[in-house]
Structures are given as C-alpha cells and as structure tokens.
Amino acid sequence: MTKPLKSSPHLKSQLTTDQVMRLVIFACIPAALLMYQFFGVGVLINLALAIISAVTAETAIVALRGRSILAALRDNSAILTAVLLGLALPAYCSWWIPVVGSVIAIVIAKQLFGGLGANPFNPAMVGYVVLLISFPVEMSQWIGAREFTDGSPGLDAILSNASIDAWTMATPLDAVRNLQGITYNELVASDPQLSAGIIGSKPFEAINFAFLLGGLYLLKRRIFTWHAPVAMLVSLFVISLLFWSGSGSDTNGSPMFHLFSGATMMGAFFIITDPVSGCTSRRGRLIFGALVGVLVYVIRAWGNYPDAVAFAVLLANLSAPFIDYYTTPRSYGHTSSKIIISSKEDA
Amino acid sequence: MSSPSYGQIGVDGLWRNNPALVQLLGLCPLLAVTGSVVNALGLGLATLVVLTCSNIVVSIFRNYASDAIRLPAFVMIIATFTTCAQLVMQAFTYELYLILGIFIPLIVTNCAILGRADAFASKNNVIRSAWDGISMGTGFLLVLLVLGACREILAEGKLFTNMSLLFGDAASTWEIQVFSTDYPGFLVAALPPGAFIITGFLIALKQYIDGVIERAQPSEAVIKGSKRVRTTGDIA
Numbered sequence: 147m148t149k150p151l152k153s154s155p156h157l158k159s160q161l162t163t164d165q166v167m168r169l170v171i172f173a174c175i176p177a178a179l180l181m182y183q184f185f186g187v188g189v190l191i192n193l194a195l196a197i198i199s200a201v202t203a204e205t206a207i208v209a210l211r212g213r214s215i216l217a218a219l220r221d222n223s224a225i226l227t228a229v230l231l232g233l234a235l236p237a238y239c240s241w242w243i244p245v246v247g248s249v250i251a252i253v254i255a256k257q258l259f260g261g262l263g264a265n266p267f268n269p270a271m272v273g274y275v276v277l278l279i280s281f282p283v284e285m286s287q288w289i290g291a292r293e294f295t296d297g298s299p300g301l302d303a304i305l306s307n308a309s310i311d312a313w314t315m316a317t318p319l320d321a322v323r324n325l326q327g328i329t330y331n332e333l334v335a336s337d338p339q340l341s342a343g344i345i346g347s348k349p350f351e352a353i354n355f356a357f358l359l360g361g362l363y364l365l366k367r368r369i370f371t372w373h374a375p376v377a378m379l380v381s382l383f384v385i386s387l388l389f390w391s392g393s394g395s396d397t398n399g400s401p402m403f404h405l406f407s408g409a410t411m412m413g414a415f416f417i418i419t420d421p422v423s424g425c426t427s428r429r430g431r432l433i434f435g436a437l438v439g440v441l442v443y444v445i446r447a448w449g450n451y452p453d454a455v456a457f458a459v460l461l462a463n464l465s466a467p468f469i470d471y472y473t474t475p476r477s478y479g480h481t482s483s484k485i486i487i488s489s490k491e492d493a
Numbered sequence: 494m495s496s497p498s499y500g501q502i503g504v505d506g507l508w509r510n511n512p513a514l515v516q517l518l519g520l521c522p523l524l525a526v527t528g529s530v531v532n533a534l535g536l537g538l539a540t541l542v543v544l545t546c547s548n549i550v551v552s553i554f555r556n557y558a559s560d561a562i563r564l565p566a567f568v569m570i571i572a573t574f575t576t577c578a579q580l581v582m583q584a585f586t587y588e589l590y591l592i593l594g595i596f597i598p599l600i601v602t603n604c605a606i607l608g609r610a611d612a613f614a615s616k617n618n619v620i621r622s623a624w625d626g627i628s629m630g631t632g633f634l635l636v637l638l639v640l641g642a643c644r645e646i647l648a649e650g651k652l653f654t655n656m657s658l659l660f661g662d663a664a665s666t667w668e669i670q671v672f673s674t675d676y677p678g679f680l681v682a683a684l685p686p687g688a689f690i691i692t693g694f695l696i697a698l699k700q701y702i703d704g705v706i707e708r709a710q711p712s713e714a715v716i717k718g719s720k721r722v723r724t725t726g727d728i729a
Contacts, residue, residue: 280679
C-alpha cells in the first residue's frame with residue numbers, strides 16, 4: 147500500500163504545495179493572455195525562456211546540493227517564480243535577460259538560502275531587481291501596446307537583437323514622473339496609451355484588472371487571506387490621495403492611477419501573498435501589506451526607477467521576521483503573546 | 494608558549510586563517526574598493542605595508558605597553574603607519590589616492606590589522622611578527638585582487654583597466670578585453686551587493702577546495718582493536 151491512510155473520506159484534504167503553485171500559475175493566465183494581446187509574442191518568449199532556464203537552474207543546483215531533483219521540480223515553485231518574473235519583464239528584451247534573471251532567482255535567492263520555504267526574499271523579485279539595477283536601459287524599454295504603434299516587432303527583430311527603439315514608449319508611470327513643464331491633462335492628450343484608458347493607460351489598467359481577477363479567484367479558493375492585499379491597496383490609495391496635487395505638472399498621479407498602473411495588482415495578489423517571504427500572523431500581514439503600499443508610493447513618486455513594487459516587496463520581506471515577532475497572536479489560555487515568547491526563550 | 498614555525502605562519506596567513514576568507518575581517522574595504530584590479534591592488538599594498546610595519550613596532554614595544562593601555566597604543570602605532578601610507582600615495586599615485594578616498598585613512602580601523610597586533614605581534618618576537626604581517630597582508634591582498642578581477646570582468650568585460658594609475662604610463666596598454674565590446678555589463682557586480690555575493694562564492698570555493706584536500710589525504714590508520722578494556726574476545 148503506497149496510499150496514505152485517510153480516516154475521514156468526507157473531509158477534503160488541504161491543497162498540497164504543488165497544487166497551490168499550479169493554481170497560482172493558472173490565475174496568471176488571463177493577465178498573460180492580455181499582455182500577449184497588447185505587447186505581442188515577446189511576452190510568450192520571455193515566459194518560455196524564463197521557465198526553461200528556471201527549471202534547468204533548479205535541476206542543476208538541487209543536484210549540486212545533493213537533494214532529490216524530482217521532489218524539487220514536482221512542487222512547481224520554480225515554474226511559478228519564472229512565470230512571475232517573465233510577466234514582469236518588458237516584452238522583446240534581449241534573450242539573456244529572462245535567462246539571467248531566472249538563474250539568479252532560483253540559484254541565489256532560493257536555493258542558496260535553503261530552498262523553498264527557507265528563502266527570506268521573494269525569488270522572482272530578487273531576480274527582477276538584480277536585472278533592473280544591472281541593465282537599467284534594457285529593463286526600462288517597454289514597447290507601446292500594438293494598437294498604438296505601427297504593429298509590433300516580429301520574430302526576426304528579436305532573433306537579430308535589432309534595436310526595438312522604434313516601438314518603445316515611456317510607460318505611463320515614467321511619463322507621469324517626468325512631466326516636463328506640461329500638466330497631466332496635456333500629457334494625457336499627447337500620449338495615446340493614456341488617453342485611451344479610463345483611469346490610467348489602456349494596456350496597463352487592463353492588465354491590472356486581469357491580475358485583480360486572478361487574485362480574487364485565488365482568494366476565493368483560499369490560497370491566501372485577504373489581509374496583505376487589502377492592506378497594500380488601501381495604504382497605497384490613502385497615501386496617494388494625501389499627496390495628490392491635482393493634475394498640474396507636479397502631480398504624482400491620482401489614487402486610481404496608482405492602483406491600476408505598473409505592477410500594483412500583480413504585487414498585491416501574486417507577490418506579497420507569498421507565504422514564505424511574507425508575514426505569517428494576520429495582524430502581521432496587515433502591517434506587511436500596508437508597508438508595501440506606502441513604500442510603493444514613496445519609491446514611485448520620489449524614486450528614479452520605472453516601477454516600485456519589487457523594491458518595496460524586498461524591503462518589506464526584510465522586515466517580515468521583525469513584524470512577525472511583535473505580532474505573535476495570543477494563544478488560548480495565555481493572557482498575552484509575550485508570555486509565549488519569553489517561555490520559548492526559557493525552554 | 495610555543496611559537497608556530499615560519500612555514501605555519503605563512504600557510505596561516507595565505508590560506509588556512511586568511512583574514513578575508515576565514516577570519517572575515519576587514520570586509521569594509523574588501524567590499525567597497527574592489528571594483529577593479531587597480532583599486533584592489535592599491536589598497537591591498539597599502540594594507541600590507543601598514544600591517545607589516547605595525548606588527549614590527551608592536552612587537553618591539555610588546556613588553557613595555559601594559560595590558561590596560563595596549564589597545565590604544567596599538568591603534569596609535571597603526572594610525573602612524575596609515576598616515577605614512579596615505580602621504581606616500583598622495584605624493585606618488587595621486588589619482589588612485591583620490592579614487593580610494595576615505596578608505597585609505599580607514600585602514601586604521603581595519604580589524605585584521607588590530608587583530609594581528611593583539612593576537613600575534615604582542616606575543617611574538619620581531620622577526621616572526623614581521624613574517625606574520627607579510628603573510629597575512631599578502632593573503633588579504635590576494636583576495637582583494639581575485640575579487641577585483643571577478644568584479645571588473647563581470648561588470649565591464651575588461652581586465653586591468655587604468656593600471657597606469659599605479660604603474661605609470663607603461664601600464665596603459667595592459668588592458669585586456671575579456672568579453673566582446675558589446676558585452677552589456679553586469680552592473681550589479683560593480684555594486685556592494687555584487688561584492689557580497691562574489692565574496693560568498695569565494696568563501697564557498699575555499700571551503701570546497703579544503704574539503705577536496707582533506708578527502709585526498711590518506712585518513713589516519715584505524716588502530717585495530719578496541720581501546721576499551723575487554724574481558725572477553727580476542728585482543729589484537
């Protein structure tokens with residue numbers, strides 16, 4: 147008998163790690179399809195390259211560590227990391243960008259820290275940040291959505307590593323940060339991506355909605371609790387409302403613009419809900435999410451990088467153990483959580 | 494106290510007790526200035542000179558400085574030699590002096606130097622202390638060089654750029670193009686995080702080599718028979 151003993155067949159067992167990872171990957175599909183619709187086949191190439199190199203890197207490093215390769219590959223976590231990283235990269239970047247990013251994410255950010263469950267930082271975000279600070283030019287060349295440019299670069303453009311300058315456009319976040327003497331309304335009038343949208347730019351708000359839908363599905367399946375995403379979105383909304391100075395040339399963008407630009411929804415539902423690098427207690431998750439929201443706004447408004455979610459998540463990851471330490475829930479029978487901590491230290 | 498042999502002191506400084514890879518001392522300059530080989534060489538040489546000279550002087554005065562004031566006295570001695578090194582660099586390699594900046598006076602606070610003064614020079618005679626300073630300083634210098642080379646190759650795809658800062662105009666042609674000129678440059682290697690990561694890999698490499706050496710050596714012959722007193726069975 148290899149089947150485990152089950153005592154209550156009417157009870158549904160909890161999802162296993164590989165099932166959770168697979169569900170999260172499935173929840174990314176709507177956003178991936180939308181990105182394909184807007185940016186063309188480059189998105190799918192990024193995803194494929196990222197997945198292939200992540201799985202290869204995982205196999206190699208797990209073999210080096212002398213662990214079971216099959217067990218490591220079967221939990222789908224390398225694929226999920228690669229999917230999240232691939233979706234964060236600009237389409238039609240050079241082929242080695244997703245490869246280098248996935249290898250760093252898997253080898254350095256995950257396995258060198260001890261593998262899945264022991265990594266203090268979100269691997270996909272580490273890979274993204276290393277790429278962003280190493281290759282700032284490549285990483286900020288987002289091409290405009292197909293319908294606003296003359297088509298999109300074909301396969302030959304990628305294979306020949308030709309310059310894709312002809313198709314690149316400033317992302318809305320970049321454009322708003324670098325308003326040079328024109329008001330927000332003038333920018334909207336001059337930028338086809340922004341003017342086509344309802345609250346921001348058409349491609350990015352649609353992609354954010356797709357991530358929001360995927361995230362709500364995961365929430366319904368109880369893959370994660372609502373605390374971290376809600377805290378992040380609320381804190382981002384509140385702080386961008388506080389610092390919103392209308393639509394003059396010094397504007398930092400409206401609250402709704404921030405909620406549906408860049409990687410906000412992807413970060414809120416797919417990145418900070420990572421059970422490994424985030425907080426574990428409910429109160430802790432609220433603080434963790436709020437911290438990410440504030441940091442996202444601070445880095446977007448007063449920083450120099452195209453988006454802020456990755457940096458914000460890494461900074462919050464760093465403080466997660468600290469937050470967890472002070473938000474340990476009171477266990478039944480004890481008057482405060484402090485007792486648990488001190489008795490643990492005594493033991 | 495039995496003094497270690499000269500060979501042992503050399504092996505300790507260069508490999509077994511290397512200040513950068515094993516003691517993990519002096520990491521601040523190690524990580525901050527190893528962006529290129531020439532910076533690493535400049536700071537490594539300055540550290541080597543200061544370490545050797547301060548070891549000699551500390552060893553001379555080892556019997557006159559009382560325990561209570563020995564650390565301030567050692568720091569004064571180290572600071573003296575650091576100032577000398579700084580003035581020499583300012584006079585002869587002014588551009589490199591400007592690049593290294595604050596990290597030359599900061600040699601005073603390099604724990605590796607104070608550590609050797611207190612742990613070795615204050616307990617051993619002058620010649621041994623000088624030899625210890627040379628081997629420890631060389632061990633530190635070599636790690637700086639390897640780290641500088643790795644970071645320079647990864648970040649810029651070149652090796653030995655700007656060597657003329659240290660060796661005069663004759664060295665201006667030493668630059669080697671390791672990767673092709675359209676190598677994009679892995680910028681993170683030039684930044685402090687890259688230095689940390691590469692240092693980690695160097696430490697791992699050292700431990701791996703140690704493991705290989707240990708396994709290659711014939712293990713000590715197992716003494717047959719039990720050492721416990723036995724009343725039954727045969728005793729070999």
